[in-house]
Amino acid sequence: MRIRNWMGIALGIVFVALAGLSAHAQKAGGTLVMLVQPEPPSLASYQSTSGPIGLMAPKVYDGLLDYDKDLKAVPSLAESWTVSDDGKTVTFNLRKGVKWHDGKPFTSADVQFTIMNVLKKIHPRGPNSFKEVMEIETPDESTAIFKLANPAPYMMRSFGSYESPIVPKHLLDGQDLKSASIANKPVGTGPFKFVEWKKGQYIRLDKNEDYWKEGLPYLDRIVGRFIPDASTRTAAMEKGEVHYGAYGAIPNVDVVRLRELDSIGVTTDGYAMINPVSLIEFNTTKPPFDSPAIRQAISLTLDRQFLIDNIWFGYGKPATSALSSSYAATGLYAEGMPNYPGKPDLEAAKKVLDDAGIKPDANGVRAKATLDLIPYGEDWRRAGEYMKQALGDIGIQLDLRYEDVPTWLKRVYANYDFSMNVNYFYQLPDPVLGVHRHYGTDQIRQGTHFVNSSRYSNPKLDALLESGAKEPDAGKRGAMYKEIQEILANDMPVVNLHEMKFLTVFNSKLKGHDASGFGAYGSFDQTWFDE
Amino acid sequence: MSQTAKRLRYVLKRLLQALPIILAIIIVNFFLLHMAEGDAVDVLAGEAGSATPEYMAELRKKFGLDQPLPVQLLVYLKNVITLDLGYSFRHDMPVLDLVLDRFVPTLLLMVSTIILAVGVGIILGLLAATGLNSWRDTLISVFALVTYATPLFWVGLMFIVVFALNLGWFPTSGMENIAMFYEGWDRYWDIAHHLVLPTITLSLFYLALYTRLMRASMLEQAGMDYVTTARAKGLTERRIMFVHVLRNALLPVVTMAGVQVGALIGGSVIVESVFAWPGLGMLAFESLFARDVNLLLGIFLLSAMLVVAVNLIVDIIYSWLDPRIEVE
Numbered sequence: 137m138r139i140r141n142w143m144g145i146a147l148g149i150v151f152v153a154l155a156g157l158s159a160h161a162q163k164a165g166g167t168l169v170m171l172v173q174p175e176p177p178s179l180a181s182y183q184s185t186s187g188p189i190g191l192m193a194p195k196v197y198d199g200l201l202d203y204d205k206d207l208k209a210v211p212s213l214a215e216s217w218t219v220s221d222d223g224k225t226v227t228f229n230l231r232k233g234v235k236w237h238d239g240k241p242f243t244s245a246d247v248q249f250t251i252m253n254v255l256k257k258i259h260p261r262g263p264n265s266f267k268e269v270m271e272i273e274t275p276d277e278s279t280a281i282f283k284l285a286n287p288a289p290y291m292m293r294s295f296g297s298y299e300s301p302i303v304p305k306h307l308l309d310g311q312d313l314k315s316a317s318i319a320n321k322p323v324g325t326g327p328f329k330f331v332e333w334k335k336g337q338y339i340r341l342d343k344n345e346d347y348w349k350e351g352l353p354y355l356d357r358i359v360g361r362f363i364p365d366a367s368t369r370t371a372a373m374e375k376g377e378v379h380y381g382a383y384g385a386i387p388n389v390d391v392v393r394l395r396e397l398d399s400i401g402v403t404t405d406g407y408a409m410i411n412p413v414s415l416i417e418f419n420t421t422k423p424p425f426d427s428p429a430i431r432q433a434i435s436l437t438l439d440r441q442f443l444i445d446n447i448w449f450g451y452g453k454p455a456t457s458a459l460s461s462s463y464a465a466t467g468l469y470a471e472g473m474p475n476y477p478g479k480p481d482l483e484a485a486k487k488v489l490d491d492a493g494i495k496p497d498a499n500g501v502r503a504k505a506t507l508d509l510i511p512y513g514e515d516w517r518r519a520g521e522y523m524k525q526a527l528g529d530i531g532i533q534l535d536l537r538y539e540d541v542p543t544w545l546k547r548v549y550a551n552y553d554f555s556m557n558v559n560y561f562y563q564l565p566d567p568v569l570g571v572h573r574h575y576g577t578d579q580i581r582q583g584t585h586f587v588n589s590s591r592y593s594n595p596k597l598d599a600l601l602e603s604g605a606k607e608p609d610a611g612k613r614g615a616m617y618k619e620i621q622e623i624l625a626n627d628m629p630v631v632n633l634h635e636m637k638f639l640t641v642f643n644s645k646l647k648g649h650d651a652s653g654f655g656a657y658g659s660f661d662q663t664w665f666d667e
Numbered sequence: 668m669s670q671t672a673k674r675l676r677y678v679l680k681r682l683l684q685a686l687p688i689i690l691a692i693i694i695v696n697f698f699l700l701h702m703a704e705g706d707a708v709d710v711l712a713g714e715a716g717s718a719t720p721e722y723m724a725e726l727r728k729k730f731g732l733d734q735p736l737p738v739q740l741l742v743y744l745k746n747v748i749t750l751d752l753g754y755s756f757r758h759d760m761p762v763l764d765l766v767l768d769r770f771v772p773t774l775l776l777m778v779s780t781i782i783l784a785v786g787v788g789i790i791l792g793l794l795a796a797t798g799l800n801s802w803r804d805t806l807i808s809v810f811a812l813v814t815y816a817t818p819l820f821w822v823g824l825m826f827i828v829v830f831a832l833n834l835g836w837f838p839t840s841g842m843e844n845i846a847m848f849y850e851g852w853d854r855y856w857d858i859a860h861h862l863v864l865p866t867i868t869l870s871l872f873y874l875a876l877y878t879r880l881m882r883a884s885m886l887e888q889a890g891m892d893y894v895t896t897a898r899a900k901g902l903t904e905r906r907i908m909f910v911h912v913l914r915n916a917l918l919p920v921v922t923m924a925g926v927q928v929g930a931l932i933g934g935s936v937i938v939e940s941v942f943a944w945p946g947l948g949m950l951a952f953e954s955l956f957a958r959d960v961n962l963l964l965g966i967f968l969l970s971a972m973l974v975v976a977v978n979l980i981v982d983i984i985y986s987w988l989d990p991r992i993e994v995e
């Protein structure tokens with residue numbers, strides 16, 4: 137028996153109805169200028185999840201599904217979908233009459249090609265997200281049937297246009313995917329068409345008059361502007377030359393001032409699908425961090441709230457487990473994990489160290505190490521300075537190291553030439569997509585970035601991760617992830633610091649930019665100017 | 668031999684001499700750049716979020732980064748001889764297109780800066796020298812000292828706050844108004860409007876330098892024997908100052924301006940960054956962090972050629988300012 141996903145269709149109808157009802161309020165027209173920082177290397181969202189690409193490409197490409205503010209899946213290129221009882225067959229009924237920006241029709245062949253030949257091959261996360269997809273059958277032009285080797289409940293969270301854009305087969309088939317011309321000149325089915333990319337200045341997208349959503353998009357044009365200097369970005373926002381900046385384009389220190397202005401709005405919404413968590417990775421293969429005790433002691437010592445209040449101006453939430461508390465919505469987050477105290481507990485930390493035989497020498501020093509800092513801005517340096525001081529109090533003496541991005545990546549992920557490293561990871565809407573890569577033994581992949589660089593390996597955990605990925609029952613899955621979090625809190629291969637809150641700063645005239653669960657990585661088809 | 672033919676021969680000779688210099692610049696830069704940890708593939712994969720080692724190896728092969736360094740260098744040199752500056756794999760565009768695209772804004776900023784800095788610097792230096800130890804001299808000298816000592820990025824930001832935010836006279840940044848997409852004359856006017864703040868910011872530092880240099884040079888020349896001779900001939904002070912002294916006093920300023928064209932490209936990185944001006948300096952800066960070696964070498968090559976050309980022009984200006992200096 138098949139369970140039809142009536143929910144999706146019902147939501148779609150409600151959505152269309154709402155869009156129709158409120159059409160009087162929204163005004164069409166206008167040019168949105170948004171900050172894109174830094175300038176992206178390309179617009180190939182099918183082979184890079186780089187942030188600035190995510191800001192522009194989802195306006196041009198559609199996904200099979202979209203996710204609303206409550207992270208519920210809603211129809212996009214797929215009008216409806218069904219998952220079979222055994223979870224191994226997923227059928228998408230595709231929207232009819234959709235055209236690519238070059239006028240060619242969109243069909244099930246595009247879906248098949250995108251998943252099997254592009255995302256599974258060259259997307260950074262695609263091989264993981266679509267691991268279980270064995271083949272995609274296309275009985276007709278508007279049906280795509282995914283055949284899975286094992287159930288993959290997490291896969292249904294990765295059909296958004298940022299994560300899995302559907303790309304045109306007729307422009308990519310038979311070409312070298314890594315140098316196809318649509319990398320810089322994307323052709324999609326989305327609400328905006330690519331027009332021009334003036335290097336060093338801007339990317340221009342114009343309204344797609346033939347967009348399949350009736351009456352949308354509202355905006356005539358979106359321009360992504362590159363301004364390298366943070367203070368200038370703030371000035372341009374204040375003057376109204378730019379209308380929108382997300383992912384810290386306006387630094388927190390300036391937001392504190394701008395948020396007092398009537399013409400500027402600030403929100404932390406729109407990052408739930410991304411789920412960023414800051415953390416410290418350890419080299420668990422050599423002293424001093426080969427002992428779980430010292431890693432636990434560090435977690436017990438750091439004052440997470442202090443970091444949030446003083447470095448990120450109050451935007452953030454202390455981490456209480458290896459999983460972000462936003463997984464509470466899917467029942468995977470577990471409370472009350474050990475070694476994640478509400479307040480720093482120096483006595484407990486010292487006791488843990490003493491018990492493990494890591495005793496202070498004559499100068500009160502128990503261990504020495506170099507702390508590497510993620511080279512993504514001054515905030516991380518400030519955080520490092522705090523950690524140096526705080527950990528000095530329990531006798532861990534740190535030197536700080538801040539290098540440029542390529543040197544740092546090579547050091548941590550290729551040469552393993554580090555002992556502790558401050559970093560942040562996107563946990564994404566499901567742990568299989570964002571968290572497993574950090575802890576699994578199969579994720580010790582030298583030369584691959586943002587995976588298990590701690591080289592922590594625990595067969596018991598590996599088994600749990602594997603069964604957790606395939607478990608379709610939400611209750612059983614929750615129990616498995618509770619056990620996973622307990623193991624990680626005790627072994628502490630990674631000390632999670634805080635659930636980051638990125639800031640989106642926008643001109644108050646700009647409305648509807650938060651329609652999608654992806655926030656700034658959304659399509660902006662319902663964004664409009666109230667003036 | 669006529670003067671013109673002599674000059675032509677001189678130019679050709681200088682151009683030939685420049686070839687080994689440019690070659691040396693390429694080779695030294697090539698090895699310097701490859702001494703940095705990490706390569707373009709590391710950066711691309713890091714930005715992408717993740718990539719398999721096989722995929723990265725494939726990319727390295729495609730970019731030619733799997734070859735030994737001397738082979739890469741030879742391939743590069745061979746291409747340069749055929750005027751092919753290579754391909755930027757990061758931007759997925761030929762280096763020449765990228766560099767030329769950014770060259771125009773750089774040239775615009777550089778030329779306007781040189782004209783403003785040299786022009787105003789000469790005038791201020793002249794005014795200071797002619798009114799030695801008067802209030803005028805003191806005022807100009809203090810102004811020169813302050814602008815010389817102020818960091819460029821701070822001046823830029825202050826200009827933005829005062830003239831763009833508070834007074835609203837100029838746009839904060841960029842080269843043109845990209846919400847409007849002007850055409851024709853409106854566009855040129857728009858670009859000129861955007862050019863004002865970056866030009867003044869970048870000029871200030873050099874302006875101070877030229878003012879001081881011009882002042883010192885004028886004072887030095889004023890004590891020369893030929894000035895006494897001119898005075899004995901009965902020439903007016905005005906004529907002595909503006910025809911005799913000024914012309915000789917200009918030489919050191921012109922020399923300095925020539926030398927500083929290279930520095931100007933470097934110094935403009937800060938101004939380009941603050942004002943989001945899409946010039947070469949910014950491109951070089953970003954390419955360095957992206958380890959885009961081909962593009963960087965292209966920029967260095969072009970800058971080197973620019974400096975060589977400007978120095979040649981300066982030498983020719985010399986011979987025109989002071990006919991005693993002959994080109995040969």
